[in-house]
Amino acid sequence: MNKNVDKKLNQFIEEKIQKTRLEDVMSTRFARYSKYIIQDRALPDARDGLKPVQRRILYAMGEMGLAHNKPYKKSARIAGEVMGKYHPHGDSSIYEAMVRMSQDFKMRVPLIDMHGNNGSIDGDSAAAMRYTEARLSKEAEYLLKDIEKRTVPFVPNFDDEEQEPTVLPAKFPNLLVNGAMGISAGYATKIPPHNLREIIDATIALIENPNLTDDEMLAIVKGPDFPTGGIVQGKDGIKQALKTGAGKIIIRSKTAIEEISKSQDRIVITEIPYEVVKADLVRAIDNLRINNNIEDILEIRDETDQEGLRIAIDLKKGADAQFILNYLYKNSDLQIAYNYNMVAILNHRPVQVGxxxxxxxxxxxQKEVITNRSNYELDKATKRNHIVDGLIKMTSVVEEVIQVIRKSENKSQSKINIQNRFGFTELQAEAIVMLQLYRLSTTDIQALMDEQQALKKEMDKLNQILSNERIxxxxxxxxxxxxxxxxxxxxRTVIEDEIEAIKIDHRDLIQDERIMVGITKDGYVKRASLRSFNASKxxxxxxxDCLLFEEEINTLDTLLMFTNLGNFIFLPAYKIDEQKWKDLGVYINNIVPVEKNERIIRVFSITDFKSNKKLLLASxxxxxxxxxxxxxxxxxYNKPMRAMKLDKDDELRSVDFEVKENIISLSKxxxxxxxxxxxxxxxxLSAGGVKSMSLNDGDELAVAFYAKESDDFYFLTSRGHVIKDTVLELPRYARNRRGVILVERQKTNPHYVVSASRLSRTQVKEDVKVRLLSTKEALVTVVSELKYVANKFGKKMLDDGYYMEIxxxxxxxVETKPTPKKKAEAIDEKPAKVIEEAIITKENKQIRLSRLDLFDEE
Incomplete structure (x- = not known):
C-alpha cells in the first residue's frame, strides 16, 4: 500500500514539478514584474501623458457622463466603478490618483474637478472618498474627445467583460503640460509641467517645420511653468533638458523685503518651489531660529489665506534682510534644485527623450486619431447617404410602396417585397418600413435632399483628410x-537666465485700493480708509496745525514730499500705517529721519514715474x-534724498508740476x-539751479509755477489777502530779470507774497477746491468764493497767510487762445493808471518801478 502511494507521488512530482535554478526563476519573474510596472503602472505614455490608473479613471468618468457641466458624483462611487471594471487594485491607490489630478498646486491643468477637501499645499491629506465628490474638468474632456468614434485601440479588461482604451485621443500634449513623476524598476521619470499655450505653439511650429532646431524650440518653450509659480533660474539647464531630456535647474521662491519700521525689515514669501510642502518649509525655517542657526529671525508666521500664499519672516532691528534671505536659500527648501529626467513609454519601451x-x-x-475618426465619420456618413438616397428614390414610387407594404403580412416580408419590387437594398428597405408617414410631406422630402447635399460635402472633406497629408x-x-x-x-513661473539674477517687484504684493492721505504743515502723516474718512466729522x-495735503489716492501711488532744505522724501502710500482719520498721524521723523529745522513745503501724489513729466524747483x-x-x-528710500543743491543760507521755496509754456515767479x-x-x-537731482529771477537786497523768491498764457493766477499775502491777476497782462522777459511790481508797498504792515497758484479756465468752470493755510488754521473753499473786490490788495480770507493751493x-x-484787449482810438486814449513805487538805490538815486517797466539786472 505504502509502496504504491510513494510510486504515485514520485510520478506526480516528475510530471508536475519543474526543476530549475533559483537565480533563473528570480530573473524571469523579476523581468516580468519589471515589464509590468514599467509599462502598466509607473511611467506615462508619451502620447497622452497618462499612467494606466489615470487613464482608467478619466475613461470611467467619461463613461459615467461626469462632464464638467454635469452634477458631481461621490468619489467612492467613481473609485468603485474604476476598481470593478478596469483597475483590480486597492481603492486607496485609485482615490489618491484622483485627488492628485484635482490638485491645482500639483497639476498645471487639473483634470478632475473635485468638490470638498482635496488636500492642501501644507501636505494635508484629502477627506475620505465618501465625503468628496468629483467630475471631469473641461480640460480632461479634451483628452477624451472623440473616443467614441473608434479613434484609439481598445483591449479587453482584466476579466474580459469590458473594453478599455490603451491610450486617449488627447487633444493637447498632456505629458509636457502636466508633467509626470514615477519610479519603476530600473527607470524613473521626472518631467516638469509646462505652459499649455507654449507647448501648443511649439507643436504647431513643429508641424509647419519638421526640421525645427533646439534653439528655435527654446524660443517658443521658455521653460517649465509650475502651478505654484516661483522663479526658475538657469537657461542652460533648460536648453539641455529640452534637447536631451536631462538637465538641472534651480527653483527659487518669490520673495520680497518689507520695512516694518525705519530699521526693521520683514521677508515675505508669496510663492514656493514646486512639490515643496509649505508647512514643512515653515517648520524648517522656524527650527533654524530655535536652534540659533540664525539669530536675526524674530518670528515666522504662515499668513496664507484666501487671497493667496504668504509666509512672513519678521527680522530683528538692524538685521541684513538680503543676507538672511541668501542663508535661507542655501539651508532650506526656499530654493531647490530640480533635475529633469524625461522618460516616457514610446512604442512600448521606456525612453529618455527631449x-x-x-x-x-x-x-x-494625432495623425492616427484624426485618420481613425475620419474613417469612422466617413463610414457613418456613407451609410446615412445610402439610406437618404433610398428614401429620396422612394418618394417617386411612394403609392406603390404603400400598396406593397399593405399587402405584406409582416415587417420582414414587407422588406423583402420592397427589395424585390423596387431594387432597394436591405438597409434602405429597413429605413423605408421604419419611416413615419408624416415624413412623406414635401417639407421633409426637401429636408432629405438638403441632408444629402450636406453629407456629400462632409464626405468630400473627410476623403481629402484621408488622402491628403497636408490637409x-x-x-x-x-x-x-x-x-x-x-x-x-x-x-505663472518667471524664467531667469542666470542663477543669481532675481527681479521681484514688491509692489505686486500690495492690495490695490483707494485710501485717504493727509499731511500737515508740521509734518504729521496719516493714512485712513475711505470709510474712516467719511465717518469722521x-x-x-x-x-x-493744519493739513497741507489732503487727497484720495491709491495704495500703489507714491508720495513725493519736498522739504525746505532741498530734499525730497520718497514714501509709497502703502508704507504709511493705517489709522483713523481723527487720529493725529505719525510724525515724519518716525518714518524717515529729518533735520530739526526741516519742514515739508509741497507734496505730490505720483502714480507713474515713467512719464515724460517734469518738476520745477525754485529756491x-x-x-x-x-x-x-x-x-x-x-x-x-530710508532717508531724505537731495532734490536740489543749495547754498548754506538758501532754501527750497517752491515746487511745481506739469510743464506749461510759461514760468511765473513772484518775490516776497x-x-x-x-x-x-x-x-x-x-x-x-544733485545739481543746483541757475539764476532765474534777479532780486533786490533783502528780497527773496516766494513762489514759482508753470502757467499758460490764457491762465489767471492768485497769490496769497502775509496778511491773509488773496489777489488775482492775469498771465497775459504780464510782459514776457528773458530769464534772470527782476520783472515788474504787482503789490503796492506800504510803509507799515506791508503785504508780502507768501504763496501762489495758477487758475485755468477749466478750473474756473469746475469751481475747484482751494486750500488756504495760515500759521494756525486752514480754510478750504472754492474758486468762486475768491471773487474779485475793488480793494487793490484783494480779498481778505485769513488772519495771516502761509500757503495756498488750487x-x-x-x-x-481745453486749449484757449487769449484775446488781447482792443486798443482804443487815439482821441479816446487816456493814460493808464499804473501802480508804481519809488526806490532809493545804493547810489541814492530815486527810480520808479511798475508792472509795465523792464529792469535788467544791475
Whole structure:
C-alpha cells in the first residue's frame, strides 16, 4: 500500500514539478514584474501623458457622463466603478490618483474637478472618498474627445467583460503640460509641467517645420511653468533638458523685503518651489531660529489665506534682510534644485527623450486619431447617404410602396417585397418600413435632399483628410488652435537666465485700493480708509496745525514730499500705517529721519514715474531748475534724498508740476517775472539751479509755477489777502530779470507774497477746491468764493497767510487762445493808471518801478 502511494507521488512530482535554478526563476519573474510596472503602472505614455490608473479613471468618468457641466458624483462611487471594471487594485491607490489630478498646486491643468477637501499645499491629506465628490474638468474632456468614434485601440479588461482604451485621443500634449513623476524598476521619470499655450505653439511650429532646431524650440518653450509659480533660474539647464531630456535647474521662491519700521525689515514669501510642502518649509525655517542657526529671525508666521500664499519672516532691528534671505536659500527648501529626467513609454519601451521627440510622437498619435475618426465619420456618413438616397428614390414610387407594404403580412416580408419590387437594398428597405408617414410631406422630402447635399460635402472633406497629408496636418493644427484659445492660461513661473539674477517687484504684493492721505504743515502723516474718512466729522490735528495735503489716492501711488532744505522724501502710500482719520498721524521723523529745522513745503501724489513729466524747483535766492520726474524714482528710500543743491543760507521755496509754456515767479516784496519755460535748463537731482529771477537786497523768491498764457493766477499775502491777476497782462522777459511790481508797498504792515497758484479756465468752470493755510488754521473753499473786490490788495480770507493751493481740474483742460484787449482810438486814449513805487538805490538815486517797466539786472 505504502509502496504504491510513494510510486504515485514520485510520478506526480516528475510530471508536475519543474526543476530549475533559483537565480533563473528570480530573473524571469523579476523581468516580468519589471515589464509590468514599467509599462502598466509607473511611467506615462508619451502620447497622452497618462499612467494606466489615470487613464482608467478619466475613461470611467467619461463613461459615467461626469462632464464638467454635469452634477458631481461621490468619489467612492467613481473609485468603485474604476476598481470593478478596469483597475483590480486597492481603492486607496485609485482615490489618491484622483485627488492628485484635482490638485491645482500639483497639476498645471487639473483634470478632475473635485468638490470638498482635496488636500492642501501644507501636505494635508484629502477627506475620505465618501465625503468628496468629483467630475471631469473641461480640460480632461479634451483628452477624451472623440473616443467614441473608434479613434484609439481598445483591449479587453482584466476579466474580459469590458473594453478599455490603451491610450486617449488627447487633444493637447498632456505629458509636457502636466508633467509626470514615477519610479519603476530600473527607470524613473521626472518631467516638469509646462505652459499649455507654449507647448501648443511649439507643436504647431513643429508641424509647419519638421526640421525645427533646439534653439528655435527654446524660443517658443521658455521653460517649465509650475502651478505654484516661483522663479526658475538657469537657461542652460533648460536648453539641455529640452534637447536631451536631462538637465538641472534651480527653483527659487518669490520673495520680497518689507520695512516694518525705519530699521526693521520683514521677508515675505508669496510663492514656493514646486512639490515643496509649505508647512514643512515653515517648520524648517522656524527650527533654524530655535536652534540659533540664525539669530536675526524674530518670528515666522504662515499668513496664507484666501487671497493667496504668504509666509512672513519678521527680522530683528538692524538685521541684513538680503543676507538672511541668501542663508535661507542655501539651508532650506526656499530654493531647490530640480533635475529633469524625461522618460516616457514610446512604442512600448521606456525612453529618455527631449521635447522635440515627444512632440513628434504626439503629432504621429494625432495623425492616427484624426485618420481613425475620419474613417469612422466617413463610414457613418456613407451609410446615412445610402439610406437618404433610398428614401429620396422612394418618394417617386411612394403609392406603390404603400400598396406593397399593405399587402405584406409582416415587417420582414414587407422588406423583402420592397427589395424585390423596387431594387432597394436591405438597409434602405429597413429605413423605408421604419419611416413615419408624416415624413412623406414635401417639407421633409426637401429636408432629405438638403441632408444629402450636406453629407456629400462632409464626405468630400473627410476623403481629402484621408488622402491628403497636408490637409490632415492642417486639421491637427486647427484643433490645437481651438484648445489654445479655450483652455490656454498665462504663464505663472518667471524664467531667469542666470542663477543669481532675481527681479521681484514688491509692489505686486500690495492690495490695490483707494485710501485717504493727509499731511500737515508740521509734518504729521496719516493714512485712513475711505470709510474712516467719511465717518469722521473732523480731522485729528495738533494745536495750531493744519493739513497741507489732503487727497484720495491709491495704495500703489507714491508720495513725493519736498522739504525746505532741498530734499525730497520718497514714501509709497502703502508704507504709511493705517489709522483713523481723527487720529493725529505719525510724525515724519518716525518714518524717515529729518533735520530739526526741516519742514515739508509741497507734496505730490505720483502714480507713474515713467512719464515724460517734469518738476520745477525754485529756491529763496531765485535759483531754479527743471527735473525729469523719472529721476525721483528710487529703490532705497530710508532717508531724505537731495532734490536740489543749495547754498548754506538758501532754501527750497517752491515746487511745481506739469510743464506749461510759461514760468511765473513772484518775490516776497511783490515783484513778478514771466519767461519762457524753454529758457530754464533740465538738471539732475544733485545739481543746483541757475539764476532765474534777479532780486533786490533783502528780497527773496516766494513762489514759482508753470502757467499758460490764457491762465489767471492768485497769490496769497502775509496778511491773509488773496489777489488775482492775469498771465497775459504780464510782459514776457528773458530769464534772470527782476520783472515788474504787482503789490503796492506800504510803509507799515506791508503785504508780502507768501504763496501762489495758477487758475485755468477749466478750473474756473469746475469751481475747484482751494486750500488756504495760515500759521494756525486752514480754510478750504472754492474758486468762486475768491471773487474779485475793488480793494487793490484783494480779498481778505485769513488772519495771516502761509500757503495756498488750487486743486487741479478733473476734466481735460481745453486749449484757449487769449484775446488781447482792443486798443482804443487815439482821441479816446487816456493814460493808464499804473501802480508804481519809488526806490532809493545804493547810489541814492530815486527810480520808479511798475508792472509795465523792464529792469535788467544791475
Amino acid at each position: 521635447v522635440i521627440e515627444l512632440l513628434k510622437t504626439y503629432i504621429e498619435h 490632415l496636418m492642417k486639421t491637427i493644427k486647427n484643433e490645437l488652435l481651438e484648445v489654445h484659445a479655450i483652455i490656454g492660461q498665462d504663464r 473732523e480731522v485729528g490735528l495738533k494745536e495750531n 529763496k535766492q531765485g535759483l531754479m531748475k527743471q527735473v525729469n520726474l523719472s529721476d525721483f524714482e528710487v529703490t532705497r 516784496e511783490g515783484y513778478v517775472l514771466r519767461f519762457n519755460t524753454e529758457e530754464l535748463p533740465i538738471y539732475g 486743486a487741479n481740474a478733473l476734466g481735460e483742460e
